[in-house]
Amino acid sequence: MTILNLKVNGINVQADVDSNRRLLDFLREDLNLTGTKEGCAVGECGACTIILDSKSVCSCLILAAQCEGAEVTTIEALHRDPVGKKLQNAFVQHGGVQCGFCTPGVLLSTKALLDVCPDPTDDEINEALEGNLCRCTGYQPIITSIKAVLKAR
Known part of the structure; x- marks a missing residue:
């Protein structure tokens, strides 16, 4: 122990x-x-x-x-962070959440990216998410959700 x-x-x-x-x-x-x-x-x-x-x-x-x-x-703590809350809302609004199993990991990978790179390129977003497997969305709704948050900034 x-x-x-x-x-x-x-x-x-x-x-x-x-x-x-x-x-x-x-x-x-x-x-x-x-x-x-x-x-x-x-x-x-x-x-x-x-x-x-x-x-x-x-x-x-x-x-x-x-x-x-x-x-x-x-x-469990993401909603207390302003960017985290925006990400969660955007994922719901734009269909980035489907079965939801991968969603916590995807959201945290995205939040970690945005903390160090507030205006990431498409390549940087893709690289940040390459370790997250999603079987439902085809990734496009996830990317759309992230870009919605970036656009609203």
Whole structure:
């Protein structure tokens, strides 16, 4: 067991974790933050994407113990951020949400991009989303949703 101290969605968290516990499992099972989904469990689909210290990462590939002192943002906190709330609304309005399974990861990948690049090019948007698999939208409604937020700025 390792004592873990980190910040999750702006709240300081201290917990005992097994050294082999994935961050994904810690978030979902220990903190009940179930918006982070498990898809492939090997970092290929992006369903488990969270923001870790300002970078979008697959939480299925990271051990919780590696996150000592880190700051984690999950989908549950996105609505508290002005850009995050705009992204969520645009995804609903423009059909970027279909089955919804990939949506938390896509939104967090997009938010991480916009935090470092507020006016991304099409190539930068595509690159930021290349780790997120969506089986429903064909990606065009996702891109349309992101561009709607950019246009409204």
